Amino acid sequence: MLTPASTELRSRRELVAHACRVMAGRGLADGILGHISLRIDDRRLLIRCRGPQERGLGYTTPDDVRLVDFDGAEGAPGELDGYSPPNELPLHTELLRQRPEIDAVLHAHPPDVVAADLAGISIRPIVGAFDIPGTRLAAGGVPVHPRGVLIRNRRLADEMVRSMADRPVVVLRAHGVTSAAATVEQAVLQAISVDGLARLSLRIVSAGGTLLDLPDTDLAELPDLGAGFNTDTAWRHELARLCGVVASKPL
Template sequence: MSDGLDGLRRDVALGCRVMAHRGLVENILGHISLRIDGGRALVRCRGPRERGLRFTVPDDVRVVDMDAGEIADDRAGDYAVPSELPIHTSVLAAHPDVECVVHAHPPDVVVASLAGFALEPIFGAYDIPAAHLAAAGIPVHPRSALIRTAELAGEMVASLGEAPALVLRGHGVVTTGADVADAVLRALQVDTLARIHLRVRAVGSVPGAIPDADLGELPDLGSAFNHETLWRHHLAALEQDGLGLT
C-alpha cells in the first residue's frame, strides 16, 4: 500500500502479534483500531485467508470509515471489518483524546470477571502501572453480549466512563491509549492484575488492596521506562520467537 500509512499499519500488526504472544487473545479473536483523523481509523480486519492475530501482517490493517462502518481504502477486496467494530467507533467518537482502542479476550480476565471480584491494587512495586490502574478503579460492564450494535456499544461506553480500561464480564477487556503500545500495555496490566488475583485465591487466600501509604510510595518511573523500554522488550520477544515482522 502506498497511502503513507505503512508505518501505522505495522504498529497495529505488531500490537496484534504482541497480544497473541502474551496470551491476551486466542486464535482469530480480538482487534485493534488506531485513529487516523476525525472520521477514519486503521482497523485490524479479517481477510479470506485469516490465520489469527498471532500472524497479523500490515495488509490485514485497513482504513475504515468510522461513520459508515466499512472499509474505505482501495484494496478492500474480500476483507471485512470486525463484527464488534462498534466497540471502536463508539469509544473513538466519545473520547476525542483517545487514539487507539484494543479489544481482547484474556482468559484470566474473563475468569476473574465471572468470579465477581474487583481487580484491586493487591501488589505494589511488582507492576507499578498496573497498581495505579487498579487503584483508580477498573469498571466492569455487566453484559456478555457480542457488541455488534450502536445500542450495545453505547451501554459499554457508559460503563467505561472516563476510565482507560474496562472489563467486559464473561467477555474480555477494552483498553484505550495514546498509541498502539499504550493501549496494548494497558491490556497487559489488566491481565496481570487478574492473573495475580487468581493465583492468590488459588492458594486459599483472599487478597486485599495494599495500604494507601504503600501506594503513595510507588513513583511514576516515566514513559521512557514504562512505555518505550517495555514495548521494545515485547517486540524483541516477538523477534526471538520468530514472530516479528520482516
C-alpha cells in the same frame, strides 16, 4: 492491493500489526479473536480486518490492517478488497467518537480476566513495585460492563462506553476486555497489566489467600518512572519478546 496513497500509512499499519501479535503472544487473545484500532482522523481508523488468508491474530501482517471509516466502509479505494472489518467495529468507533483524548482501542478475550470476573474477583491494586503502572491503573478503578454480548452496533457500544466512563480499561463480563489510550503501545500495555493482576488474583485465591489492596502509604511511595520507561522501554521489550516467541514457533 493497496493504493499508493494508502501505503503512506505503512508504518502505522506495522504498529497495529505488531500490537496484534504482541496481544496474541501474551495470551490476551487466542485464535482469530481480538482486534486493535488506531484513529487516523475524525472519520477514519486503521483496524485489523479479516482477509482471505486469515491465520489468526498472532500472524497479523500490515496488509491485514485496513483503513475504514467509522461506519465500516472503506477509507480509501481498495482498502476492503477481500477484507471485512470485525463485527465489533462499533466498539472501537463509539469510543473514538465519544472520547477525543484516545486514539487507540484494543479488544481482547483474556481467559484469566474473564475467569476472575466471573468468580467475583475485581481488578484491584494488590501489588506495589511489582507493576507500578498496573497498580496505579487498578487503584483508579477498573469498571465492569455487565453484558456478555457481541458489541456489534452503536447502541450496544454506547452501553459499554457508559460502563467504562472515563477509565482506560473496562472488563466485559463473560466476554473480555477493552483498553483505550492515546497510543497503541499504551493500550496494549494496559491490557497486559490487567491480565497480570487477574492471574495473580486467581492464584492467590486458589491458594487460600485473601486479596488485600496495597496500603495508601505504600501507593503514595510508588514513583512515576515516566513514559520513557513505562511505555517506550516496556514496548521494546514486548517486541523483542515477540521475536523470541515467533522464532520458537514452527513454520
